[in-house]
Amino acid sequence: MNNTERKIVITGYSAITAAGTGITPLQELLSRGASALTSVPVESADGQQLMWGHASHFKAADFMPPLKARKLDRSSQIATATAGLAIREAGIDVKNLNPERIGIAMGCGFGGIGNSAEFLTGFFNSGAEGMTPLLFPNTVSNASASNASIEHGLKGPNVTMVQRFCSAESALLMACRFIEQGRADIMLAGGIDELNPLMIKGFIDLGQHKSLASCFGEGCGIIVLESAESADRRGVPVRARLTEIRTVGLMPAGMEEEGRLRLTGDCHGISRAGFSGTADLMPSLTGLFAEDRRQSIAPVVGRSLAMGATALATLIASTGPDEKAIHLAASPEGPYFSICFHGGTSA
Amino acid sequence: MTIKRVAITGIGVFCGAGKGIKAFNQALQEGVSGIGTIDLIDTTPFTTSIGAQVKAYDPSCYFSPHELRRLSRADQFGLIAADEALQDSGVRDHYAPWDLGVSMGAGAAGMFQSEFWLKARLEGGQASPALLRGLLPDRTTTEIAQRFKLCGYQGSITTACSSSATAIGWGADLIATGRQKAVLAGGSDTLSVLTYAGFNSLKVVDVNPCSPFSLGRNGISLGEGAACLVLENEETAQRRGAKIHGYVLGYALAGEAFHMTAPEPTGTTAARVMAAAIKTAGIAPEEVGWVNAHGTGTPLNDVVESNAMKTVFGERVSQVPLVSTKAMTGHCLGAAGAIEALATLLSLEQGFIPQTLNFRGRDPECDLDYCHGGRRDSDCRIALSNSFAFGGNITTLVLGK
Numbered sequence: 211m212n213n214t215e216r217k218i219v220i221t222g223y224s225a226i227t228a229a230g231t232g233i234t235p236l237q238e239l240l241s242r243g244a245s246a247l248t249s250v251p252v253e254s255a256d257g258q259q260l261m262w263g264h265a266s267h268f269k270a271a272d273f274m275p276p277l278k279a280r281k282l283d284r285s286s287q288i289a290t291a292t293a294g295l296a297i298r299e300a301g302i303d304v305k306n307l308n309p310e311r312i313g314i315a316m317g318c319g320f321g322g323i324g325n326s327a328e329f330l331t332g333f334f335n336s337g338a339e340g341m342t343p344l345l346f347p348n349t350v351s352n353a354s355a356s357n358a359s360i361e362h363g364l365k366g367p368n369v370t371m372v373q374r375f376c377s378a379e380s381a382l383l384m385a386c387r388f389i390e391q392g393r394a395d396i397m398l399a400g401g402i403d404e405l406n407p408l409m410i411k412g413f414i415d416l417g418q419h420k421s422l423a424s425c426f427g428e429g430c431g432i433i434v435l436e437s438a439e440s441a442d443r444r445g446v447p448v449r450a451r452l453t454e455i456r457t458v459g460l461m462p463a464g465m466e467e468e469g470r471l472r473l474t475g476d477c478h479g480i481s482r483a484g485f486s487g488t489a490d491l492m493p494s495l496t497g498l499f500a501e502d503r504r505q506s507i508a509p510v511v512g513r514s515l516a517m518g519a520t521a522l523a524t525l526i527a528s529t530g531p532d533e534k535a536i537h538l539a540a541s542p543e544g545p546y547f548s549i550c551f552h553g554g555t556s557a
Numbered sequence: 558m559t560i561k562r563v564a565i566t567g568i569g570v571f572c573g574a575g576k577g578i579k580a581f582n583q584a585l586q587e588g589v590s591g592i593g594t595i596d597l598i599d600t601t602p603f604t605t606s607i608g609a610q611v612k613a614y615d616p617s618c619y620f621s622p623h624e625l626r627r628l629s630r631a632d633q634f635g636l637i638a639a640d641e642a643l644q645d646s647g648v649r650d651h652y653a654p655w656d657l658g659v660s661m662g663a664g665a666a667g668m669f670q671s672e673f674w675l676k677a678r679l680e681g682g683q684a685s686p687a688l689l690r691g692l693l694p695d696r697t698t699t700e701i702a703q704r705f706k707l708c709g710y711q712g713s714i715t716t717a718c719s720s721s722a723t724a725i726g727w728g729a730d731l732i733a734t735g736r737q738k739a740v741l742a743g744g745s746d747t748l749s750v751l752t753y754a755g756f757n758s759l760k761v762v763d764v765n766p767c768s769p770f771s772l773g774r775n776g777i778s779l780g781e782g783a784a785c786l787v788l789e790n791e792e793t794a795q796r797r798g799a800k801i802h803g804y805v806l807g808y809a810l811a812g813e814a815f816h817m818t819a820p821e822p823t824g825t826t827a828a829r830v831m832a833a834a835i836k837t838a839g840i841a842p843e844e845v846g847w848v849n850a851h852g853t854g855t856p857l858n859d860v861v862e863s864n865a866m867k868t869v870f871g872e873r874v875s876q877v878p879l880v881s882t883k884a885m886t887g888h889c890l891g892a893a894g895a896i897e898a899l900a901t902l903l904s905l906e907q908g909f910i911p912q913t914l915n916f917r918g919r920d921p922e923c924d925l926d927y928c929h930g931g932r933r934d935s936d937c938r939i940a941l942s943n944s945f946a947f948g949g950n951i952t953t954l955v956l957g958k
Contacts, residue, residue: 309814310811310829313811313812314812318715319693320693323692326668326751327675329751329754329755329758330672330675330676330750330751330754331675331679333602333750333754334675334676334679335679337602338602338603338754338757338758341754341755341757341758342758343758343759346755346756346758346759347817347818347947348817349751349755350664350715350716350717350946350947350948351694351715351716351717352715352716352717352946352947352948352950353817353947353948355812355948356812356817356947356948356949356950357817357948359812359814359948359949360814360815360816360817360949362814363814364812364814365811365812365813365814365826366811366812367810367811367812368716368810368811368812368814368948368949368950369714369716369723369810369950370714370715370716371712371713371714371715372663372693372694372695372713372715373695373698373711373712373713374693374695374699377695380712380713383712384712384727387730387734391730393809393833408675411678412674412686412689412692415674415686415689416686416689416690417686457710457711458655458708458709459658459659459702459707459708459709459710459711460654460702460703460706460707460708460711461708462654462706462708465654465708468655469655469708472655515693543699543703544699544702544711545710545711545712
């Protein structure tokens with residue numbers, strides 16, 4: 211992204227994670243070096259001692275009528291609630307704006323898998339009689355973004371992406387383009403992931419509970435991206451100004467340094483670096499910054515496929531006015547993202 | 558707002574209606590449907606037993622045993638279609654790996670294999686964990702990127718039935734912005750117990766081959782497959798002497814914000830998206846020759862789409878055929894948009910409008926020209942391709958020759 215067409219700013223953000231509701235509880239744990247990870251219930255962990263970043267505090271009924279909550283899968287509940295928080299935080303009054311100019315782009319990890327497993331379990335156990343039609347619509351990955359758009363009346367561009375540990379960054383890139391092109395004035399961009407016991411069993415079968423899926427986290431983070439003109443018009447504080455997004459799909463053997471340079475550039479003048487996905491496990495990326503300038507939320511709330519927006523929001527909250535920061539995200543088999551921004555007004 | 562002309566320089570397909578461009582094109586020209594009895598999954602619990610399955614498929618003809626241990630059926634189809642498209646374009650010989658991206662749409666992805674793992678678990682048995690490797694819909698994209706060394710952008714759109722249409726539009730954006738010099742864009746999806754049982758549970762699957770826009774239509778026929786397009790900047794494609802099949806002239810997308818499964822009944826958002834796509838292409842509605850419909854064959858969808866056409870084209874609507882190729886390909890869900898974009902492109906390229914198959918009678922609520930009588934010659938240069946999805950996700954592509 212080179213913002214030659216329309217400048218993009220961030221006017222709000224929020225999250226629901228194992229740490230609690232909003233970014234502040236996560237930031238406090240991060241600053242204390244504490245963690246919100248808890249033990250996976252023994253019955254879900256095949257008897258093993260595992261940890262996860264489960265958002266146990268989340269109660270859908272705190273955010274929506276119980277009847278509505280019953281129609282949504284867990285990912286949709288969390289995403290819809292987080293979208294509402296982000297909209298409020300950014301001071302957006304959808305009813306007094308053109309809803310066709312407000313869109314949503316979400317990265318999704320395992321969203322929809324819980325409903326898929328429940329629907330199939332009914333079918334495998336009881337045949338056609340065991341099928342629950344109500345479960346089927348929310349088996350799709352885009353259920354979270356679509357349910358959030360329905361609840362909040364967002365009629366602009368609507369997209370969901372899944373791309374390994376960079377799912378949220380993938381959505382954010384697309385959301386920025388929609389604003390640059392003038393397809394939207396405001397885009398909610400973020401990531402959603404959920405945890406359920408069957409996923410843990412799958413991780414164990416694949417052996418991933420000892421590697422990248424150890425301490426898996428769930429939750430949702432949403433960034434409110436907005437054209438600078440729109441933010442000016444609304445007269446709202448600017449939390450950050452995006453300057454550049456870069457991405458590389460693969461870094462094949464022998465081409466890693468060239469790929470890294472394409473991803474990060476020279477990193478001149480960067481005060482803070484945040485790491486998402488598996489970027490904190492890559493010495494070629496972490497080594498670019500002194501330890502006291504780096505932050506990673508994985509030890510606090512767990513690692514997940516769509517954690518990027520939560521990590522980015524936490525970094526923005528930690529970045530002072532006009533400080534330059536970089537968010538780096540990676541997946542073991544690619545892709546890789548870097549997002550540069552300047553800090554703005556604190557929330 | 559306009560996007561630069563993005564050329565399509567490579568095409569590939571592998572689906573129930575045709576394994577490869579030659580077979581698919583023949584089916585399209587002759588109006589031959591790929592819908593028939595399926596044997597990939599056990600259909601005895603359901604009232605329906607048909608679909609557009611990829612038949613007579615021997616994976617070992619395409620992949621080694623080692624590769625097959627980790628590739629889902631969706632990955633396999635995607636790789637086969639990608640290979641055909643990349644060979645057709647020859648694009649890999651002309652650009653650095655960093656300049657080549659991949660943008661795929663996906664749906665149920667590797668669910669078909671993963672279902673065996675779940676069933677075994679429920680029965681107290683053991684199943685190979687490798688069955689889970691393709692569960693997430695991004696796997697096909699990564700497999701394609703790795704196999705063909707496409708080191709640039711790597712992304713997967715997952716908006717159910719509009720996924721791969723959006724993936725093509727987004728791929729065109731990546732070219733138009735100069736982020737990539739070439740992008741492989743498309744989609745791959747397969748039949749699975751989840752989708753077959755799911756749509757049956759909603760009672761939207763026709764017991765007979767689907768008959769879009771016909772009287773007495775009673776729902777969809779499911780299908781499977783993959784289609785890929787290679788997208789490039791027109792100028793650089795011409796400079797390297799590439800064969801240009803056609804162009805992605807523009808696209809638009811939006812969420813209806815109405816209901817997870819039911820379309821907004823007036824078709825207002827569908828019309829808005831079609832009009833916005835026409836605008837991004839920098840053309841007038843009068844330049845659109847025909848529209849490849851989402852056209853699922855469900856009673857409500859076909860009426861809504863017909864109504865949206867009237868809003869967009871006004872008095873001229875009777876001169877703009879609305880054609881559904883789903884009666885030929887089945888509804889390929891995450892791959893539907895790409896397969897239909899390809900059908901649109903081939904038809905434009907060869908100067909005809911394809912037939913909407915399986916006509917059962919004229920529905921007074923579907924009162925447009927649907928090409929039910931047979932394919933017809935056409936010299937039009939531009940057509941739209943519509944894709945609607947669960948969640949109200951709507952995408953329209955503008956394709957030209």
